[in-house]
Amino acid sequence: MKGYSRLGLVAVALAVAVVASVSVGEVSVPPIEVVKSLLFAGTDYDLIVRELRWPRTVLAVVTGAAFGIGGALIQSVTRNPLASPDIIGITQGAGLAATIALTTGVIAVAPAALAGGLLAALLVFTFGSRSGFSARRFVLAGVAVAFALRAGIEVVLTSAETIDAQRAQIWLIGSLNGRGFTEASAIALTLVLALGPLLWAGWALRTSALDDDVARGLGVRPVARRYGLAAVGVVLAAAATAQVGAIDFVALVAPQVARRILRTERPGLLASALVGATLVVLADLAGRRLLAPTQLPAGVLTAALGAPYLIYLLLRGRRHAA
Amino acid sequence: MKRSAVVILGVLLLGAAVAASLAVGSRDIPLNDVVSALLRPSDGEHTVIVRELRLPRTLVGLQVGVALAVAGVIMQTLTRNPIAEPRILGIAAGASFGVVVAIAVFGLSTLAGWIWFGLGGAALAGVAVFSIAARTREGSAPVNLALTGAAIDAGLGALIYGVLSIDAATFDQFRFWVVGSLAGRTPQMALQVLPFLALGLVFAAMAARGLDALALGDDMARGLGHSVARWRAIAAAAAILLTGAAVAVAGPIAFVGLAVPHAARALVGTNHRWTLPVSALLGAILVLGADVLGRVLFPPGEVPAGVITALAGAPVLLWVVLRK
Numbered sequence: 127m128k129g130y131s132r133l134g135l136v137a138v139a140l141a142v143a144v145v146a147s148v149s150v151g152e153v154s155v156p157p158i159e160v161v162k163s164l165l166f167a168g169t170d171y172d173l174i175v176r177e178l179r180w181p182r183t184v185l186a187v188v189t190g191a192a193f194g195i196g197g198a199l200i201q202s203v204t205r206n207p208l209a210s211p212d213i214i215g216i217t218q219g220a221g222l223a224a225t226i227a228l229t230t231g232v233i234a235v236a237p238a239a240l241a242g243g244l245l246a247a248l249l250v251f252t253f254g255s256r257s258g259f260s261a262r263r264f265v266l267a268g269v270a271v272a273f274a275l276r277a278g279i280e281v282v283l284t285s286a287e288t289i290d291a292q293r294a295q296i297w298l299i300g301s302l303n304g305r306g307f308t309e310a311s312a313i314a315l316t317l318v319l320a321l322g323p324l325l326w327a328g329w330a331l332r333t334s335a336l337d338d339d340v341a342r343g344l345g346v347r348p349v350a351r352r353y354g355l356a357a358v359g360v361v362l363a364a365a366a367t368a369q370v371g372a373i374d375f376v377a378l379v380a381p382q383v384a385r386r387i388l389r390t391e392r393p394g395l396l397a398s399a400l401v402g403a404t405l406v407v408l409a410d411l412a413g414r415r416l417l418a419p420t421q422l423p424a425g426v427l428t429a430a431l432g433a434p435y436l437i438y439l440l441l442r443g444r445r446h447a448a
Numbered sequence: 449m450k451r452s453a454v455v456i457l458g459v460l461l462l463g464a465a466v467a468a469s470l471a472v473g474s475r476d477i478p479l480n481d482v483v484s485a486l487l488r489p490s491d492g493e494h495t496v497i498v499r500e501l502r503l504p505r506t507l508v509g510l511q512v513g514v515a516l517a518v519a520g521v522i523m524q525t526l527t528r529n530p531i532a533e534p535r536i537l538g539i540a541a542g543a544s545f546g547v548v549v550a551i552a553v554f555g556l557s558t559l560a561g562w563i564w565f566g567l568g569g570a571a572l573a574g575v576a577v578f579s580i581a582a583r584t585r586e587g588s589a590p591v592n593l594a595l596t597g598a599a600i601d602a603g604l605g606a607l608i609y610g611v612l613s614i615d616a617a618t619f620d621q622f623r624f625w626v627v628g629s630l631a632g633r634t635p636q637m638a639l640q641v642l643p644f645l646a647l648g649l650v651f652a653a654m655a656a657r658g659l660d661a662l663a664l665g666d667d668m669a670r671g672l673g674h675s676v677a678r679w680r681a682i683a684a685a686a687a688i689l690l691t692g693a694a695v696a697v698a699g700p701i702a703f704v705g706l707a708v709p710h711a712a713r714a715l716v717g718t719n720h721r722w723t724l725p726v727s728a729l730l731g732a733i734l735v736l737g738a739d740v741l742g743r744v745l746f747p748p749g750e751v752p753a754g755v756i757t758a759l760a761g762a763p764v765l766l767w768v769v770l771r772k
Contacts, residue, residue, distance in 0.1 A: 208529060379599070426613070
């Protein structure tokens with residue numbers, strides 16, 4: 127199968143997941159009614175479809191896309207498949223700020239988390255950028271910052287009341303419960319603003335396969351380019367984390383799954399976005415229905431769905447190689 | 449600095465850390481009283497504090513520091529990834545899951561009861577990660593090992609938090625264990641994990657030569673006549689035993705397994721016959737030092753060692769990384 131038709135398959139999978147997410151619930155809506163209600167309005171299901179489930183599904187899509195792209199960029203720049211926003215400290219920065227906001231109640235959670243994530247990124251960039259760019263140094267500086275911030279979160283959690291600590295813990299896992307268009311539009315706005323840089327990033331990723339010297343000959347500045355790519359990824363991940371919490375595993379797994387489905391050398395941005403979106407939509411759906419009426423946070427289910435699938439892809443790789 | 453000088457300095461520092469760990473606390477005990485409490489036990493208060501409260505803690509700290517640091521070296525070499533650590537290979541998550549099962553399913557509420565569950569969980573997760581990775585293409589290629597470990601870690605993490613988010617009572621006990629601490633450890637606990645630790649260290653020592661070869665890459669290692677699969681299995685067994693024992697007894701104390709190997713390599717180079725013992729020394733110093741610091745920082749409260757290792761270790765790792 128050609129790369130484009132595989133990409134098409136992933137897009138179809140996302141569309142199916144989206145319709146399923148709107149259709150399945152306490153009251154199930156036939157898929158055809160879902161499409162009708164979304165396109166034309168005025169059906170009996172408008173309240174359930176348009177008011178309740180669609181906003182949450184849209185949020186799942188943009189969240190997954192932002193984490194997928196963010197992860198793909200950070201993994202490409204660091205050349206490390208384990209690197210993702212939650213390894214290099216972005217998630218922990220957002221998490222620490224959010225934990226403080228939740229346990230003290232003095233500031234709103236989302237802006238605090240966004241500021242925390244970006245501040246953490248700034249720290250990592252400052253430490254990682256001494257005397258030129260090295261992927262290894264960048265990712266190690268990120269890990270060090272992540273651990274220090276994670277320790278900070280633990281200090282706050284262990285010194286807080288159980289009820290506050292548990293609320294913070296739930297935020298830290300990440301959930302779409304009770305969220306919708308407000309959060310979705312904040313992430314979508316970031317994605318739109320990042321569109322220009324993203325088009326550039328797609329091009330820059332293709333050329334970064336080149337030797338640094340060859341790239342320089344073509345008028346590309348390799349170091350500046352790597353920082354640019356990492357910065358775009360960081361902003362997307364921080365924006366998504368700030369709105370829905372730390373839905374951890376998506377940024378790590380989506381690019382790796384995309385790479386294996388499309389059989390490409392490095393993760394493509396569009397494919398990572400589609401895989402990430404599909405994963406979060408399915409995770410949220412499973413979280414809503416599995417123990418209904420108890421809602422499991424999407425952040426728990428992303429790993430529960432993504433981890434076995436990644437292992438399956440890793441195992442299947444052998445057959446194709448033979 | 450010469451390698452032998454590093455070792456001598458390390459031993460001296462470790463001695464100081466052990467002494468501080470026995471002498472410093474909410475009540476400071478003069479060093480000669482510590483020595484006499486150890487050698488000539490009496491019924492005095494100092495003897496009780498030193499022998500029953502502080503000595504077990506010091507012993508567990510030594511074990512945990514050595515185990516996590518040595519396991520960290522092995523994992524970074526096996527996955528050929530500088531950010532590998534006990535968490536990345538899913539072993540710490542396995543231990544955590546074992547403890548959650550102990551609390552939530554079996555209703556155990558004491559550390560002593562959790563240890564076996566922690567060990568069992570760590571062993572199961574570790575064996576699962578390594579055997580899945582061995583069945584992937586290129587059999588346990590470093591990147592497959594790292595990704596399998598990350599997947600198992602995340603999957604178990606999801607299970608754990610699924611349980612915790614609907615069970616507040618378990619959450620309340622678990623959140624103090626998961627930070628990692630040496631407080632309240634007994635001599636029995638140190639004894640319980642000792643056989644696993646000792647066996648792990650024996651395997652690690654056996655694997656030292658093989659790890660040097662694996663670090664060169666699988667093809668090169670094969671070319672030099674090494675059995676890649678055999679060295680991997682021995683090293684993996686060492687990593688699982690050491691991490692399992694350490695995490696079971698003290699919780700997943702963060703950062704030691706990640707940062708110490710980098711510091712050791714910066715000091716004595718990449719030959720595992722030096723990196724492993726120097727890491728063991730540094731790991732023990734870091735954990736004991738963190739534990740002492742945690743006791744004196746905000747008296748009468750205690751900051752768990754796991755928090756201090758990350759807070760104090762992060763600048764050290766940054767320094768090691770930026771130095772070059």
